[in-house]
Structure formats: structure tokens, C-alpha cells
Amino acid sequence: MKKTTAFLIAFLVVSSSVIYAAEIKVAAVEFNPTPKDVDGNVQKIVKAVTDASVNGAKLMVLPEFSVTGFGFSPTNPNDLDTIPGRATAALERVTRKYNNYVVVGMYERDTITGVIHNSAALVGPKGLVGKYRKNQLPEGDYDTAAPGNLGFPVFNTDIGKIAILICFDDSRLQSLLIPSLRGADILAMPIGSDMMPKFEKMSNGNHSTISNIAVLAGWTGMNVVASNQTGLISFPAMGLVDQFTGGSTIWDNNGKQLSQSKVSTWTKPLPPETIYATIDADKKSEQKAFWLKHRRPELYQVYNLYKAPVDPAANNTQNQISALLVQYDPSNGNVEANAKKVDSLIEKNQNVFNLAVLPFNSFLGNVKLNKTNIQQYAEPLNGKSYALASDMAKKYKTYLLFSMPEVSDGKYYETAILFDFNGKQAGVYRKTHLNDAEQSWATAGNNLPVFATNELGRVAVVLDDEVRIPELTEVYALNRADLILVPTAYDGKQYGSPVNIPKGLVPDASNRGMNIWFDMAKYSQAYTLVANYRQDSDKEFVRSAVYSLVPEEGYYPPNIAPNKETAHQVMFTTHANNTFWINQQSLVVGRRYDLATPLTLDMQGDCFKEWQANSARVGLCKGN
Structure with missing residues (x-):
């Protein structure tokens, strides 16, 4: 009897009141x-x-x-x-x-x-x-x-x-x-x-x-x-x-x-x-656990909006993009030295460019921020790092995306600033989805802006591991972003993996890169530009890259930086070809907005819990 019981315990797992093999x-x-x-x-x-x-x-x-x-x-x-x-x-x-x-x-x-x-x-x-x-x-x-x-x-x-x-x-x-x-x-x-x-x-x-x-x-x-x-x-x-x-x-x-x-x-x-x-x-799926813990459905209400057939936010302007993805080995904590290195990498480029994207906490490097050291590293807007980035944008007559830990009115944020070619602030984004370590010292932003520019089109920002929150990708698609810029400090260990499509289904040139960044471009139908620090790894999925809209067709596969310090140049034209199987207009217009409401419900609310518990039912909850 004991042997039988032990076997059953080993074979069966109780989960959510259901016994699973x-x-x-x-x-x-x-x-x-x-x-x-x-x-x-x-x-x-x-x-x-x-x-x-x-x-x-x-x-x-x-x-x-x-x-x-x-x-x-x-x-x-x-x-x-x-x-x-x-x-x-x-x-x-x-x-x-x-x-x-x-x-x-x-x-x-x-x-x-x-x-x-x-x-x-x-x-x-x-x-x-x-x-x-x-x-x-x-x-x-x-x-x-x-x-x-x-x-x-x-x-x-x-x-x-x-x-x-x-x-x-x-x-x-x-x-x-x-x-x-x-x-x-x-x-x-x-x-x-x-x-x-x-x-x-x-x-x-x-x-x-x-x-x-x-x-x-x-x-x-x-x-x-x-x-x-x-x-x-x-x-x-x-x-x-x-x-x-x-x-x-x-x-x-x-x-x-x-x-x-x-x-x-x-x-x-x-x-x-x-x-x-x-x-x-x-x-257990570690990625799913992170997503469910850190998602913020109150920010995703655009899911419920009918965006067809005419969407006033849509942008069909073709913009020529020549971007530099700055990838370098930082001197951790040394703002002046890092800014100087970034400047030297950009200066080496002799070609025309209109955008530079810098890694996460761009001049700070891989400093692990916490509530003890944040006072040492956080700066106000218009502080030293901000001024260095602004001057760089003005010097090279380019848009430039830079990020830093920010202090404002006694609160701390992870913040990205987009400067225009005159060094003027064109947009500010405060990280909305904080990981566990950041929650110990930072305040979350409460807005998901898309910045309208004449030269680049509509620009959105996702900071570092926020890419683990898939709703951000679709929210920015529904708000008609043309570019998603991702400053990151990604080492390839905590999340993500190489693109691994069964060989022969897509061209080999498209079967590359990091799976989440690859997906972001496809599901937003917005070019996704990632700037990362150089990592001590020869695996290309951790490198800076640009991901295109329909890579499986083979016409614009991922463009991945070499494994070295570089201002990696990528060039493309937005809204250049709408003849593929999908484009942003088709994605938005053909979406079943009427079925998306569960993504916007408070996960602690009665309606969400009822919908989740009655998992085969069509309706959401009582009265719906």
C-alpha cells in the first residue's frame, strides 16, 4: 500500500484544484x-x-x-x-x-x-x-x-x-x-x-x-x-x-x-x-511568472477601442531612417568616461545618420542600482548626463535616445529622453513596468507615450526588460508607432533566447537574433531598434540589432551588430512596402477588438477572477 501511494504521489501533481499527470x-x-x-x-x-x-x-x-x-x-x-x-x-x-x-x-x-x-x-x-x-x-x-x-x-x-x-x-x-x-x-x-x-x-x-x-x-x-x-x-x-x-x-x-x-x-x-x-x-514558466506579476492592465485600455476603418493616429509617411546603435564596454559608474567613449564611436561614422540609440542607463553602465546607492547615481532632468546627451545630439545634428536614473521631487525613476537634432527635448518616458529590484527604489511611470516627429515618424520607447511585457508591443501598434526604441543592458541570461525556427521554413538570414525583440517588430509592425552594451559572449542574440516587420519573407532580415564596440549603422524606410501578408494598418483594422477586454481587467477584481475561473465560458462576468 505504501509503495502504491508513493507512486501516485510521484506521478500526480495537484494544481488549481485539478489533478494533472x-x-x-x-x-x-x-x-x-x-x-x-x-x-x-x-x-x-x-x-x-x-x-x-x-x-x-x-x-x-x-x-x-x-x-x-x-x-x-x-x-x-x-x-x-x-x-x-x-x-x-x-x-x-x-x-x-x-x-x-x-x-x-x-x-x-x-x-x-x-x-x-x-x-x-x-x-x-x-x-x-x-x-x-x-x-x-x-x-x-x-x-x-x-x-x-x-x-x-x-x-x-x-x-x-x-x-x-x-x-x-x-x-x-x-x-x-x-x-x-x-x-x-x-x-x-x-x-x-x-x-x-x-x-x-x-x-x-x-x-x-x-x-x-x-x-x-x-x-x-x-x-x-x-x-x-x-x-x-x-x-x-x-x-x-x-x-x-x-x-x-x-x-x-x-x-x-x-x-x-x-x-x-x-x-x-x-x-x-x-x-x-x-x-x-x-x-513553471519563468517568463510567464514575470509577465503576470508585472503587467499593468490599467495602461492597456487602448485594446478596447475600435480603431477601424479610419484611425486618426495612423501615419503613412515614408521616412528614411539611418540609425546608429551604440554598443560599447562601459566603465561602470563613470559618466564622463562613458559619454566620451559614446561620442568617439559616433564620431567614427562618416555616413549620414538621423538617429542614435544608446544602451540602458546610457552613461552609467552596468551599475546595479538599489535604495542605498541611488542617491549617488540619480540625476535631475537638465543635470550633467542630460546635458552631455543633449550636446551630443546637437553636435551631430541627430535625434538621440538616452536613458538614466532620474530624481524628481524626491522620487526616483528609470527615464529615457529623446532629443531632437537641435539638442531639444522631444519626449520623455519613465519606465512603467519595474522589475523587483527597481521596485525597491524607483517609482513607476504611468504613461505610454508615442512621440510624433517629422523626421522619424512616430517613436515609442521600451526600457530594458520591459520587453518581457508583451502587451506593450500591441499597445504601441494600436497607438501607431513607426519605431520602437529599446535601450537595454541584456546579458542573455534572465529572459529571451535565440530565434530557433525549424530550419527550412524561413531564409537562414531571418532565423537569427533574440526571440522577443524579433516578435516585437512583427507584432507592432514597427521597426524595433535595440542598443545594448557589448557582452562577454559570442552569441549574436545578445547584440544590438534592428528587427524588421516581416522577416520571414527574407526581404529585411535582422541586422545584427558585430561583437565589438561600435556605432552600428542600420538603414531602412518606414511604410515602404505594404504588399506583404501583414502591415500595421491590416493588423489594427483586422484585430478582434471586441475580444480583447480580458487584457485590460484588474487581475484582483471580481470580473477577472470570474472570467478566469469559468475558463470555457464566452462572457466575461455577471452582468456582462
Whole structure:
């Protein structure tokens, strides 16, 4: 009896009143459906799921539209399925037998309204657990499916809390943040990522969800099981053959890639395969813990605003940007010496530039500030460091972003100042999201400004580890920033990791840099410029860099500084090309603002707690 008890304690973990298996085997099951052949597809799906069940999988995820196929406009109800329906009934027989779970995608016809949705069902040991309807639809889906109307449910199961997103849902960061905020341990992602040749008109719509999610799991703090179609697939109704990339992948909640299928190409199309990995749904995500502890929903109210079709804050002016990202070895605490070194690095540049971005606490270096030494290092605005930075901007006739610990009226702040080319103050930002050490001595700012300039466009600032708060990225997108400037002192240890997209999904030149900075540019659709101190590491993800808007297309990959002291020059034009699959206008206009409210609720309030506790319910709370 004692041995049995000890085994059960070792195997089971109690979390949030639900008993979870400590570790579970999961599978991404690639599958290529035949359009409009529901019965034939279901038969093949049951075979694939049974095989994975025999291999011990407790959660299996199949691709988008596995049951019905897609690329057609349904005219016959039998070409679609319902939830519950033919597929869920067949899968239920498997999940009851093997005591496991399946997520499968389909065109779903609502049995009451007849409305069609791009949906996914979760089937478990006791039958149908629930369903999700895709919220963020790409242009092609609007020909057939209506946007989802079930919100972002999270389903409580005995293997963890499971959320579902479908393919293009990942195009808006809020789609991932809401399930994670609601407590999701595992994100199941049925995907249909393709890649059209560049000479095809439809190539502008290429969006590789399977590569995109590769850099998101660690930021959002969820285990992710993503399954894609693979190989060459014919769509007679559309008059084309499309190439699906495969590359199905499983990640843990710290962003570690656990398993990946082979990547399919035009010249080497590959058959579907099933991949496996073991995840621990109870394992802590340090990034998620930091995010939940330090987020400030009262600053994110712009999420609730309808910003389409005309947004007066939008800026479409093309600005030529030539920026210097100053990367140097500081003499810690020596303001004069550091300012002199920064000046010498800028002076060496003989090319035209109109912006210089300096690291975090720009002339102070890597001094660990605390309540004992802050009086020694903090300065008022218009103090010595401020004057040195102002003079530098005026000397080089450039905009310059500088940061420092500030003292004002007896309070201390971490503050960034943007100077214009005359050395005049063009904007001030006080760090709004303080880490634990900073909270012991600093006061948080309460504004997220975007500074309007004629020469650079609209400029926002994120200070150092504030990049760990993903809402800032979307808030600045919604407030139409063209540039996000990130002064940092990043050593690569506390957070973040290298971009690690399964090889072959994107050009190698784009598979570089630090995952959070990479994501910030994509999800804000604002060029993200990072200035860091030189680190004692040859790993390039810790270096100063500029990240572009659509790096997966390969036209503007991350531009990363060499591992040396330098004023690294980067050049680009804002609003130069709006023909890619996404741009800031599309991102803002197509966003489901009506579903974003949970991100703005007080986490200690009754409404938030009720929404989180009733995690599969559509509405927020009583009276809503």
C-alpha cells in the first residue's frame, strides 16, 4: 500500500484544484485531407490517431481542416461537419478506449443557424470536451467562414488546461495572450501553413504560422503542440497546386523546441508524419511568472477601442531612417568616461545618420542600482548626463535616445529622453513596468507615450526588460508607432533566447537574433531598434540589432551588430512596402477588438477572477 501511494504521489501533481499527470506524451499528427470527403477523411484520421494512441500519446493535434479539407465553397451540407458530428463520434471511440485527447480541425456548420465556421473540436475520454471557432480570419477564409463567436475558451482536463488556436489566429498577439492569461498550460494549434512561389500573386499572402509560433511559446509561457499539412496539395476549385511546409513542432513553455517534423519544399515534397514529445504541464514558466506579476492592465485600455476603418493616429509617411546603435564596454559608474567613449564611436561614422540609440542607463553602465546607492547615481532632468546627451545630439545634428536614473521631487525613476537634432527635448518616458529590484527604489511611470516627429515618424520607447511585457508591443501598434526604441543592458541570461525556427521554413538570414525583440517588430509592425552594451559572449542574440516587420519573407532580415564596440549603422524606410501578408494598418483594422477586454481587467477584481475561473465560458462576468 505504501509503495502504491508513493507512486501516485510521484506521478500526480495537484494544481488549481485539478489533478494533472506530471508528464504527458503529446503528438502532432500531420494529415492531408481530401476536400469534401468527410467520411473518407474521418476514416484515415481514426487510423492515424489510433496509431499515435498505441504509441502512448495522451494529446494528439491534427492540422486545420483535417476533417473537411478546404479551398472550396461548400454547397452541399455533407461536405461539412458539425460539432458534435461524424468526426467527433468516430474519435470518441478512440479516446474512450485509450483515455486520451484529440484536437481536430474542420469546416463546421452550426446546426441551428447554418453559419459556417473554421473550427476545431477537443475530444476526450468522456466524449466531446468543447470546441473553438477561429477568431482571426485571413482574407481567403471570408469567402466561406464567419469569424468565431466563442471567445478564447480554455478547457480543464486531467492532463492540464488546454486552449486551441487555429493557424492565422497567431497573427495578433492578443490571441495568444488571452488563453495564457486565462491559465492555459497547453496550446493546441491546428495549422495550414503553405508557401506559394514568388511569381504567384497569392505569394503576398504567405504567412507561416508554423514558423511564427516557434518564437512565441517562450514569450507567452505555454507548451505548444502545432500540427501542419505537408507536401503538394491540389485545389481544383481554385485552379492551383499549393505547397504546404510541414515542420510540425512541439515546444515547452520556456520556448525549448522538443520535436519537429521534416520541412517539405516544392522540389522535395514530403508525406505526413507524426512526431512525439513529453511535456510537463505543471512546469513553471519563468517568463510567464514575470509577465503576470508585472503587467499593468490599467495602461492597456487602448485594446478596447475600435480603431477601424479610419484611425486618426495612423501615419503613412515614408521616412528614411539611418540609425546608429551604440554598443560599447562601459566603465561602470563613470559618466564622463562613458559619454566620451559614446561620442568617439559616433564620431567614427562618416555616413549620414538621423538617429542614435544608446544602451540602458546610457552613461552609467552596468551599475546595479538599489535604495542605498541611488542617491549617488540619480540625476535631475537638465543635470550633467542630460546635458552631455543633449550636446551630443546637437553636435551631430541627430535625434538621440538616452536613458538614466532620474530624481524628481524626491522620487526616483528609470527615464529615457529623446532629443531632437537641435539638442531639444522631444519626449520623455519613465519606465512603467519595474522589475523587483527597481521596485525597491524607483517609482513607476504611468504613461505610454508615442512621440510624433517629422523626421522619424512616430517613436515609442521600451526600457530594458520591459520587453518581457508583451502587451506593450500591441499597445504601441494600436497607438501607431513607426519605431520602437529599446535601450537595454541584456546579458542573455534572465529572459529571451535565440530565434530557433525549424530550419527550412524561413531564409537562414531571418532565423537569427533574440526571440522577443524579433516578435516585437512583427507584432507592432514597427521597426524595433535595440542598443545594448557589448557582452562577454559570442552569441549574436545578445547584440544590438534592428528587427524588421516581416522577416520571414527574407526581404529585411535582422541586422545584427558585430561583437565589438561600435556605432552600428542600420538603414531602412518606414511604410515602404505594404504588399506583404501583414502591415500595421491590416493588423489594427483586422484585430478582434471586441475580444480583447480580458487584457485590460484588474487581475484582483471580481470580473477577472470570474472570467478566469469559468475558463470555457464566452462572457466575461455577471452582468456582462
